[in-house]
Amino acid sequence: MPKKKKGKGSKLARMSDEERVRYLQHRAELExxxxxxxxxxxxxxxxxxLKREEAFARLNTAKINEQWRxxxxxxxxxxxxxxxxxLWNNFNRLMKTKNLxxxxxxxxxxxxxxxxxxLQEAHIKIMDLIIGRCKQKCIDLHESFAHERNRIVSDETNELNRIRNNLEQYCSxxxxxxxxxxxxxxNILTQTKIQNAVNIYGIAYLKEDSLSRLMHYGSNEVEKLWRQLNEIITxxxxxxxxxxxxxEYLKEQDDAHRVDVAQYPKLQTQLQRVIKSLKQDTHALSQKREQSIAELNDQIIRMRKKTENLRQIFSMNQVLDTAQLKKLTIISANIRKELQRISEKGLTVLSLLRMCSNLEPFSLTVQKYTLRDTGSRRAFTSCEYNNIQKSLYLQFLNNEYLQMSEPFDKLDKFWEQFxxxxxxxxxxxKECDKLSFENKQLRNTLRTYLLTISKATIARPLTSISV
Known part of the structure; x- marks a missing residue:
């Protein structure tokens, strides 16, 4: 028989309180x-x-709306x-009514x-009657106006004549x-003149009397005052x-001071000149200072521009340098690989040289390459040839040995032959250059000879004809 599962009660009973709490918490979390x-x-x-219902509802509403439309x-x-x-039935009736x-x-x-x-004819007739009546009335008014004007003119002329006569009487x-x-x-003026003459004579007499009295009194007073004046003067x-x-002393000092004061304008003018010169100097210095400040500001601006340009150039050069550095790194890597390949080839060549040198017999000598006389060349003397050949040989040996590196010292024989x-x-x-130069000279001489011959042949018939 299969074993029965143990109940939860027995499981919880076997647990401690903390385990039971954790277990129950775990069960609650699972639930x-x-x-x-x-x-x-x-x-x-x-x-x-809901989405399906909304879709069905939209479809149903669309169907309902379509059916309703x-x-x-x-x-x-x-x-x-x-x-x-x-309208078709009532069209004829409407046409008849509209025609009627x-x-x-x-x-x-x-x-x-x-x-x-x-009405227009009646209006025209009425207007003609009104115009005729108005015209007649205007004529009557004009006649009455002329009659009234003549009457007023006659009355006014009579009145003017009467007023003129009255004025003449008034003037007389x-x-x-x-x-x-x-x-x-x-008469009044004659009487007043007589009275004035009498009054003037009385006033003149009174005036002379008062003047004589005043002169006597004044002379006495003047004498007294003259005496007093003499006493006061003494x-x-x-x-x-x-x-x-x-x-007098003060006057002399005043004259001396005046002389000194007369010299002050000269000093003042001198001082003013000095002040003007100083002002001009200060103005010139201020202008120079402003010019120098402006020049310095311009220099600062130029230097800033130069610095900005240099910064830009530096940044560009830096970018170019970085690019070139990258290229150089790539090229250097390639060159390094190539040099490694060349070094490997050199090592193989050296190994071959060692093998060849080991296998080469001692009796073998290098036959040097010499010039061969072919008939077209000019034969050199043996001494000249040997001297020139030795000098050139030594020169080339020096140049080539300087250029050669140490690992290739064993190729001396090959380089000698080379x-x-x-x-x-x-x-x-050199011989070819000399021969080409001689060839040019010969061509020139031949050309001059042919030209002289051609000129001579042209000149002969002319002389014969002239004769």
Whole structure:
């Protein structure tokens, strides 16, 4: 028989309090997690269901709207059909009524036109009557105005004549009055002149008497005052003797001070000149300072521009240097590989040289390359050839040995043969240059000879013809 599972009670009984609490907490968390998952599933199911319901609702509403629009279109078409039938049935009746209306309006227009013409004729007649009456009235008014004007002119002329006569009478009366007044004024003036002469004589006599009295009194007073003045002058001279001396002394000092003061303008002018010169110097110095400041500011601006340009150039050069450095690193890596390859080849060549040198017999000697006389070349003497060959050989040996490196010292024989061949080529080039130069000279001489011959042949027939 299978074993029975132990119950939860026995399991909890075997646990301690802490384990029981942890176990129950774990079970509660598992239950909460299960509830949460269940709620999530329910929410997802409800969301999907709601989405489906919304989709079905949208479809149903679209179908209902489409059906409703179809019904409305049918109703509208039916109404339009009925309206068209009604209009079609009533079209003739409307045309008849409109024609009758047009005829009636035409007759009314004709009657109105006749009435308008009659009224216009009556109006014209009335206006003519009014104009005639107004014209007659204007003529009557003009005649009455002329009659009244003539009457007023005659009355005014009579009035003017009467006023003129009155004025003449008044003028004669005024002349008589003026003559009488002139006579009375002359009498009054004669009387006043006589009275004035009497008064003037009395005043002059009184004046002479008062003047004589005043002269007598004044002479006495003048004598008294003259005596007093002489006494005062003598006392003043006595009292002011010392003061006069002091005044003379002060006057002399004043003259000396005046001389000094006369010299002050010269000093003032000199000082003003000095001040002007100092002002000019200060102005020139200020201008120089401003110019120097402006130049320094310009230099600062130029230096800033230069620094900015240098920074830009430096940044560009830095970028270029970085790019070139990258390229150089790549190239150097390639060159390094190539040099390694060349070094490997050199090692192989050295190994071959060692093998060849070991296998080479002692009796073997290198036959040097010499010039061969081919007939077209000019034969050199043996001594000249040997001297030149030795000098060139030594020169090339020095150059080549300096360029050669130490690992290739064992290729001396090869380089000797190479140098002999190179010297022979140099001699051949020199000989070729000399021969080309001689060839050019011969061509020039031949050309000149042919030209002289051609000129001589042209000149002969001319001489014969002239003879």
């Amino acid at each position: 909460l997690e299960a509830k949460r998952r269940k709620q999530q599933l329910i929410a997802a199911f409800t969301k999907s269901k 179809f019904i409305l279109r049918r109703i509208k078409c039916k109404e339009l059909h009925e309206d068209v039938e009604y 209306m047009i005829q009636r309006l035409h007759s009314e227009l004709e009657a109105a036109d006749v009435n308008h013409r009659r 009366q005024l002349q008589n009055i003026n003559f009488g007044q002139d006579k009375s004024i002359e 006392e003043y001279e006595k009292n002011t003797g010392d003061k006069r001396k002091q005044y 140098n002999y061949i190179k010297s022979d080529n140099i001699f051949m080039k």
